[in-house]
Amino acid sequence: MYSLTSSMTVSDRPSVVSSSKEMNGDAANFSVVGKKPKVVFVLGGPGSGKGTQCAKIVENYGFVHLSAGDLLRAEINSGSENGTMIQNMIKEGKIVPAEVTVGLLQKAMSESKVQKFLIDGFPRNEENRVIFERVTKIDPEFILFFHCTEQEMEKRLLSRNQGRVDDNIDTIRKRFKVFVDSSLPVIEYYEIRGKVRKVDAARPIDEVFDSIKPLFMPFVQDDLLTLSENLLHAIDNGDYTTYKRLCDTEVTSFVPEAQGHLVQGLDFQRFYFDLVLETKKLAVACPSVQSIISSPTVSVLSDDVGLVTYTRLQQKLGSPSEGMVVAYNETRLWKRVKSTEGEWEWKNVHLHQSKTPSS
């Protein structure tokens, strides 16, 4: 079990007054729209399994995979003016000038709504690292380093069968040398700064993935906190569409209004959203509400279940109880399910809310 304690501000239960924080209705279930980009660099020799593991991380943790090699190959295929130069360098196993690669990465990052990136095969040398840092000012969360013997990598590359111009024995040997001479010093640079997470990549695919899962738990915790925050924003804004998207259709809840009864499904909550819309239509003045979440904890209980608990300090303005603060303890249980489109999504499956004894 992994735990995290931090504190953040969120809005509160159904209210006719819009929250000051904007909800992004298009936000994917996993996404952290509007947040500072988070970057994990994925390094390792050619054939160490970077791309293979990245695909699993993307599926499970909602990262955007940016493979520097794939972006360069796409640039060749697009017929760009740099295409021939890139093609020749890749054929020779050489590293393409950093301005080109960083430009492609930067473009891809700026076009992405989700701001959690796995940057694979980068930075491959000091020049890559320095220019990326200078241009983006991003400090990576950590460097995932796949360690594997050359013998094993060679065997994998020779049977990769993706029709790549560089997967032949001569170029493979050159790439190994470039990796040792140019990429290992970058890994050492980050090692000194405590950023390298070394993985034994010579094991079977699923074993490698199991060993890297714990490294991604802080991102899951962050996502669950963000989703709880998004849910409260939706409630605050009377945004039933987002609320419904984030909740399981069979969500259960213990809330004070239900007088100790377990409520199942969305109808009970829907009533409050309808009330908000109705009140808006009638333009009735209504109290504005703001809550502070204090001392949240997020526990990831398994790959598919997470628990978020916090105390909500609710401030009310414009009502008879103006200025009054009410404190609630809330526990939200989140479950990860596959959508009909085959994508993983977190759904709120249970809420337990009670007033704190002093409220």
Ligand SMILES: Nc1ncnc2c1ncn2[C@@H]1O[C@H](COP(=O)(O)OP(=O)(O)O)[C@@H](O)[C@H]1O
């Ligand atoms: N742990 C592993 N064990 C055996 N084969 C693997 C493993 N990981 C990846 N492969 C295979 O090795 C080849 C190279 O993997 P890939 O992910 O493309 O490496 P990289 O992106 O580091 O160059 C692919 O054909 C892939 O299916």
Ligand SMILES: Nc1ccn([C@H]2C[C@H](O)[C@@H](COP(=O)(O)OP(=O)(O)O)O2)c(=O)n1
């Ligand atoms: N940062 C990078 C990444 C890749 N390249 C070029 C040079 C590399 O040999 C090729 C292929 O890289 P890719 O990461 O796709 O594949 P391997 O890890 O070598 O299997 O692309 C580069 O010039 N700069």
